Amino acid sequence: MPLSETPIAAPRRRILFLVTEDWFFWAHRLPMARAARDAGFEVSVATRVDQHGARIQAEGFTLLPLAWDRRSANPFAAVAAIAALVRLYRREKPDLVHHVALKPVVFGGLAARVAGVPCVLNTLTGLGDLFIDGDRKLLRAVVGLALRLVTRRANSLLTVENGDDCRFLTDSGLAPRDGVVVVRGSGVDVDHYAPLPEPADGPVTVAFAGRMTANKGVATLVEAHQRVVARGAPLRLLLAGAPDPGNQTSLSVEQLERWAALPMVEWLGKVADVRTVWARCHVAALASRREGLPVSLMEAAACGRPLIATDVPGCREIVADGDNGLLVPPDDPAALADALERMATDADFRHRCGARSRAMVLSDLASDRVGAIVVGHYRALIARSAPSRSASPVTS
Numbered sequence: 001m002p003l004s005e006t007p008i009a010a011p012r013r014r015i016l017f018l019v020t021e022d023w024f025f026w027a028h029r030l031p032m033a034r035a036a037r038d039a040g041f042e043v044s045v046a047t048r049v050d051q052h053g054a055r056i057q058a059e060g061f062t063l064l065p066l067a068w069d070r071r072s073a074n075p076f077a078a079v080a081a082i083a084a085l086v087r088l089y090r091r092e093k094p095d096l097v098h099h100v101a102l103k104p105v106v107f108g109g110l111a112a113r114v115a116g117v118p119c120v121l122n123t124l125t126g127l128g129d130l131f132i133d134g135d136r137k138l139l140r141a142v143v144g145l146a147l148r149l150v151t152r153r154a155n156s157l158l159t160v161e162n163g164d165d166c167r168f169l170t171d172s173g174l175a176p177r178d179g180v181v182v183v184r185g186s187g188v189d190v191d192h193y194a195p196l197p198e199p200a201d202g203p204v205t206v207a208f209a210g211r212m213t214a215n216k217g218v219a220t221l222v223e224a225h226q227r228v229v230a231r232g233a234p235l236r237l238l239l240a241g242a243p244d245p246g247n248q249t250s251l252s253v254e255q256l257e258r259w260a261a262l263p264m265v266e267w268l269g270k271v272a273d274v275r276t277v278w279a280r281c282h283v284a285a286l287a288s289r290r291e292g293l294p295v296s297l298m299e300a301a302a303c304g305r306p307l308i309a310t311d312v313p314g315c316r317e318i319v320a321d322g323d324n325g326l327l328v329p330p331d332d333p334a335a336l337a338d339a340l341e342r343m344a345t346d347a348d349f350r351h352r353c354g355a356r357s358r359a360m361v362l363s364d365l366a367s368d369r370v371g372a373i374v375v376g377h378y379r380a381l382i383a384r385s386a387p388s389r390s391a392s393p394v395t396s
Helices: 022-038 053-058 075-092 102-115 137-150 163-171 218-230 253-260 275-280 295-302 333-345 347-364 367-388
Strands: 014-021 042-048 062-065 096-100 119-124 156-160 180-182 204-209 235-240 265-269 283-286 307-310 325-328
Touching: 014 022, 014 075, 014 102, 022 042, 022 053, 022 096, 022 367, 042 075, 053 062, 075 102, 096 102, 096 367, 102 119, 102 137, 119 367, 156 163, 156 367, 163 180, 204 218, 204 275, 204 295, 204 333, 218 235, 218 265, 218 333, 235 253, 235 275, 235 333, 253 265, 275 295, 283 295, 283 333, 295 307, 295 347, 307 333, 325 333, 325 347, 333 347
Parallel strands: 014 042, 014 096, 042 062, 096 119, 119 156, 156 180, 204 235, 204 283, 235 265, 283 307, 307 325
Antiparallel strands: none
16 A cells, blocks of 8 residues: 555544642542543643652653642632643643542633633532531632633533532532533442451451541541440541641641540551551441542442441442441531441441442442443543534633
């Protein structure tokens, strides 16, 4: 065949993930990015780089370091960050940008409009501290206005991780009803998080794994645990995770050390492989005030652990009360203590819940299933944007 007749392969479509921190991408969005890569997309990751840059690049993803601070609420810094994203999008020319979490959705969404990005997938991983804290009305109003703008652009889709968040966003007018779908996180690697036997020795153990912040309900969990210990039940509590200085509700090392000095409490700090935590415990607990879809509970469930959680958005997507665990009201140490004591003293119930947890994950939370759904959204958005690909970016 003459060279002039040799077919030219179509360029690979480019997807750019915008995430605040590299650890968050690695912990929460890696399965989704792998699914996109394996489906033939070229994947880039724009994020603040700390400890996971080399690992991200080893996956075959292009790493685009950002110099931003997710803690900052300075309006001048916000404008500068949005301008930097506009320059990034114009330089990289992605076919689709996937914004993950509130700040990337707002900043990246505004930048995408200006830069003329063809299509956008926005993901809210829970509604965050801003929508829990009742004192931040002005900031909440500004963010709400921005959300209304970015969720109503053409060729865009907003995904949330639970039905409660979907109803809140649509009922409050923050997003159009036909532009929001529920996607259950990034799923769980059910081979990596395989069923684990209960510990053979020692007391019954309950564990919390996650960032050590007030909104995770750690104080409530510790108080509930101490109530059970005071009743004479030999129940051990493991706290696995580190403070999060970037979060306004981060707990101090001093507070965590005081809790670790209490009877039957152990603070493990940051853990490299959370499976070692679930191998040491009988029950997983989360006393959070609100979640998107709690990864720690999904991973514990995949390992065959029964769950105790608060009856709040996100948690009740994972825990079916009386089936694979127990739900209790938030900020209620008495109810949580009763749930902990039941799990500690009723081995048959605990084992049934653990088996149901694993079955629940296999049914609709496996990462390959969730990844296929998200890749389907990528393809649909890009196909829908194809006729307008020649549209010019917005200029100032």
